[in-house]
Amino acid sequence: MSSIGDGDARARRRAAAGIKQSLRELRNQLSLLNHQVGARLRLRDVDLDCLELVLEHGPLTPSALARRAGLHPATMTGVLDRLQKCGWVTRERDPDGPDRRAVLVRAVKDRNAELFGLYAGMNSAMDDLLAGYSEEELALLGDFLRRTTEAGRAATEELAED
Incomplete structure (x- = not known):
C-alpha cells in the first residue's frame, strides 16, 4: 500500500517532467521564431545568435x-565578416x-529598431501574458528563468570543455 507521501512524490515528478517538457x-x-527573424534579415541562425550576444x-x-x-575563432571570423558586410556590427x-591589432565588435545602434521590430509581436504577446500575473508571481517566474538560464550556461560550458 502506498502512502500519501508516495503520491506526493509522483505528482512532484510529473509536474517537474511537465516543466522540462x-x-x-x-x-x-523560440528557435523557430529566431530562424524566421534571421531569414527576414538575411542572417544565418548563428549570425543572429552572435548579434544578440x-x-x-x-x-x-x-x-x-x-x-x-x-564557436571556433575561425568560424567567428566568418560570422563577423557577414555581420559587418550587412551593416550589423563594426x-x-x-x-x-x-x-x-586588438579589436572590439560593436553593434550598429541604428539597426536596433529593425531587429526589435521583428520581435514586436512576441513582445506584445508577452506583455499581455505577464499582465495576468501578480508581482509575487512575476518575481517567482523571473527567479526560475534566471536560475534555469544559469543551469543552461553551466551545462553548455561543461560540454564545451570536453
Missing part, C-alpha cells in the same frame, strides 16, 4: 564573443587591447 517546447518555438554583452573582442557563442580598434 514545456521548456523544450519553448526552446523549439553583442547587443546584450558588447562591445566584445572576437575571442570573447567566440567563447560566449561556443570592428573598432580596442584602445585597451594588448596591441594595435
Whole structure:
C-alpha cells in the first residue's frame, strides 16, 4: 500500500517532467521564431545568435564573443565578416587591447529598431501574458528563468570543455 507521501512524490515528478517538457517546447518555438527573424534579415541562425550576444554583452573582442557563442575563432571570423558586410556590427580598434591589432565588435545602434521590430509581436504577446500575473508571481517566474538560464550556461560550458 502506498502512502500519501508516495503520491506526493509522483505528482512532484510529473509536474517537474511537465516543466522540462514545456521548456523544450519553448526552446523549439523560440528557435523557430529566431530562424524566421534571421531569414527576414538575411542572417544565418548563428549570425543572429552572435548579434544578440553583442547587443546584450558588447562591445566584445572576437575571442570573447567566440567563447560566449561556443564557436571556433575561425568560424567567428566568418560570422563577423557577414555581420559587418550587412551593416550589423563594426570592428573598432580596442584602445585597451594588448596591441594595435586588438579589436572590439560593436553593434550598429541604428539597426536596433529593425531587429526589435521583428520581435514586436512576441513582445506584445508577452506583455499581455505577464499582465495576468501578480508581482509575487512575476518575481517567482523571473527567479526560475534566471536560475534555469544559469543551469543552461553551466551545462553548455561543461560540454564545451570536453
